[in-house]
Amino acid sequence: MDVLVSEPSSTSEVAVAEHCAECGEDLVTGAGFCEACGAPTGQPAAVPAAAPPTSPDPDELGAPATPAPARACERCSAEVGPDDYCTGCGVRSLGPVLVDDRGRSAFATHRGVRHPRNEDAAALATTAEGWPVLVVADGVSASPNPHLAAAAAVQAAVARLGGRAFDDPAAAIAAAVADAHAAACAVPADTDPSWPADGSHPACTIVVAVATPDALHLANVGDARGYAIRRDGAGALRSEQLTTDDSVAAKAVAEGIPIDQALQIPGGHAITGWLGADAPTPAPHLATSAVGTDDLLLVCSDGLWNYAPTGDELDALLATVVETTTGAGWMGPTCERLVRWSIDQGGADNICVALTPISQEDPT
DSSP: OOOOOOOOSSSSOOOOOSBOTTTOOBOOTTOSBOTTTOOBOOOOOOOOOOOOOOOOOGGGOSSOOOOOOOEEOTTTOOEEOTTSBBTTTOOBOOOOOEEEEOSSOEEEEEOTTTOSSOOEEEEEEEOTTOOEEEEEEEEOTTSSSHHHHHHHHHHHHHHHHTTSOOSSHHHHHHHHHHHHHHHHHTSOSTTOTTSOOSSOOOEEEEEEEEEOSSEEEEEEESSOEEEEEEEOTTSOEEEEEOSOOOBHHHHHHHTTOOHHHHTTSTTTTOBSOOEETTSOOOOOEEEEEEOOTTOEEEEEOHHHHTTSOSHHHHHHHHHHHOOOSSSSSOHHHHHHHHHHHHHHTTOOSOEEEEEEEOOOSOOO
C-alpha cells in the first residue's frame, strides 16, 4: 500500500471513516476517494511530504524531456494524474494490460483493481527442440518484495529450460523449480517500502510447464495452476486441471468437500506451499498428460481461476473467450481477454495468464 504522509491542520484529532459508506471497502488513510468505487470519503486530504531540494544534473541539462501523453480515465474519460488517480472521479486508473505475444505462445498480466502493484510475473521460452516453455509465478502479498521474488523465480526457471534439451522431462522441470526457489530465497527482504522489517522473507508460488508434441509436463508449488484444454466430441472446450494446489482448500477437497465450499471455509485460500527462504523444503507436484492436435496449455495465477474455480465454470468462460484453436496470432488477444474478464469480475488480485497451442509439427 502506498504510504501517504499528511500534515494535520491542527493539534486536534479528526475522526475519519475506515470503510467506504457506498461500497463498504477499506479506505486508504488520507485518500479523498474510495479506491474501489470512487465515492468521496470525506477524509481530510493528505499532503505529500516535500522532497528535499536537489541540484540539477549537468548531464540532464539541455532539451526538455518529452512529457508523457495524457491518459484518459476508463470510467469517466477525464485526465488521469501522475499518481494514477483520475482527476475527475477519483478512481485509480486501471492502466493497460501487459501482453507478451510470441505468436506461438503468449501471456498477459495486470495488477487488478485492488492491489497497488502487480506481484505476478511470467516468462516464455523454448527448449532446444523448439517446444514452448510457460512459467507463471504469483508473489505472496503477505511477504516483503513479493513482486521481486516472482520475477526472480520465473527468470531462473526459464534460464534452466530455455535453449536446453528436454530429454529428461521430470528431472529438468524439477530442476527449474529448484532454481526458482533458490532465486526467490536470494531476493532481499529489507528493501520493500510497503513492508516492515519483521524478519520475514520474499515468497511466491509457481507453475512451470513445457508442451511437447505428445505430452504436457508441469510442476507447481503453491496455487498457481496449469490446465489442458481439449475439444470434446461436440467441439466444446473442456478443461482438465493438471496441477495440484498447496492450499487449505485443496486439503478440504481431498477430504471430499466440493471446491466451491472448500474455498469458502475460513482460511480456504491460504497456501501451504511456496518458494522463498521462509518456505519448507519445496516439494513440487509433477504432472504429465498426453495431448492431441488442437489441445491447448493454459497456466495462470489465482487471479484468474478464483473467479472460475471449478471445471464447469472455466469451461463456460473459455467458450466465451477462446475464438479459435487453429492458426496463429490469437494467443495474445485471448490471454488479454481472460485478464480483462477477471478485472470485470472485481480484480481482487493480480492476474496472469499464459497460453500455447499444442503442435505436432516440427517447430524447426
